[in-house]
Amino acid sequence: MQHFPTDYTSILQRIDAVDPVRYGKTRNYINGAVSYLSPYISRGVISTRQVYEAFVAKGYSLYQMEKWVSELAWRDYFQQVWKHQGKGIFTDLKQPQPDVQFHHLPAALANANTGIDAIDEGLQQLQETGYMHNHLRMYTASIICNIGRCHWSQPAEWLYYHLLDGDLASNHCSWQWVAGSFSSKKYLCNQENINKYTGSSQRHSYLDTSYDLLPDMHVPATLQTAANIMLQTVLPAMAPVQIDASLPTLLYNSYNLDPQRRSQQPANRILLLEPSHFAQYPVSEKVLQFILDLSKNIPGIQVFTGELHDLYQIHNLSATAHSFYSKEHPAFTHYPGQKDARDWLAPQVQGYFPSFFNYWKKVSRHL
């Protein structure tokens, strides 16, 4: 069962343990040599650039590690989509999702009861560990959206809630990619394919059929019922923090927990947990604990539960006169002060690209 340590030394060791060549050959199998780095990349503890440079330093050429680096680029790609489409990522991006019958959270998803054994096992493990392999995420989204004919939005919120690596851009855009609202066609999978990559041997399920029959299949009864679940985040109680008004204040959040950022600068360091953010995008208790544990790598960090204006008010800070520093991020455009750039794989390549492959073509020229 996957375990995700939160101390910085173990995280750096995890980067070092990746074998990019074996990764390229086995990543689609659920027991393949995947990196388990996404919870740290999506929480901004480490960056795609930092990971890439670690492998350049080991002597790998882009040719040798192309699959590995192109997967890292998917992260930057979806972040660029978010940066440039803003709230557009929360609605169908390119075209309406085809053939939708339901706009709900299917009980089969929430109860790990889709009837496909490998998926149900993956969903149970997700609730225990906060992680799910990429191929299982694709299969799950395909079963829910393309066989269950459910709109992607509520299932995506549910998955985001449980993932340690929850990233609204990677998550929502990937659901849309599978469901056909951010791709040219829906992604479909049958039982044979699932058995091959998960090592299962299930037969006679509703997916045990050929690809040409999948698009017109009636929605199986097990996928039709809605769950009755309220997703909410339980934040720590608000407590005052110590602020030295003569020093600048560095703001951190659930997507920016980089212990190296401005590490030599004397500053107040505040992990800001804004209730308004978590009310809109709830996360589970496990995810919140993971975020709090990761923040402990930042020397002197203090946790403030409250809105930015509460922080100003309680500590007599002026949004204009006090120096604030944060990292640029589409979820936190309302922060005051200076926004440091993120460490993209190719900082020169900015903008909305309707397809990953156009983005990757440009990025790879700069690597």
Ligand SMILES: Cc1cc2nc3c(=O)[nH]c(=O)nc-3n(C[C@H](O)[C@H](O)[C@H](O)COP(=O)(O)OP(=O)(O)OC[C@H]3O[C@@H](n4cnc5c(N)ncnc54)[C@H](O)[C@@H]3O)c2cc1C
């Ligand atoms: C329906 C669905 C929902 C998803 N939701 C999220 C999410 O909320 N947060 C998230 O980080 N990823 C999400 N992904 C992408 C992907 O599944 C995870 O990034 C990956 O499984 C993480 O495990 P890993 O680090 O072991 O991956 P590896 O295969 O080792 O990949 C290495 C790194 O490349 C990046 N990466 C790989 N595949 C993708 C991808 N498809 N999209 C974006 N980045 C990628 C990640 O940063 C990852 O850490 C989702 C995919 C699907 C299909």
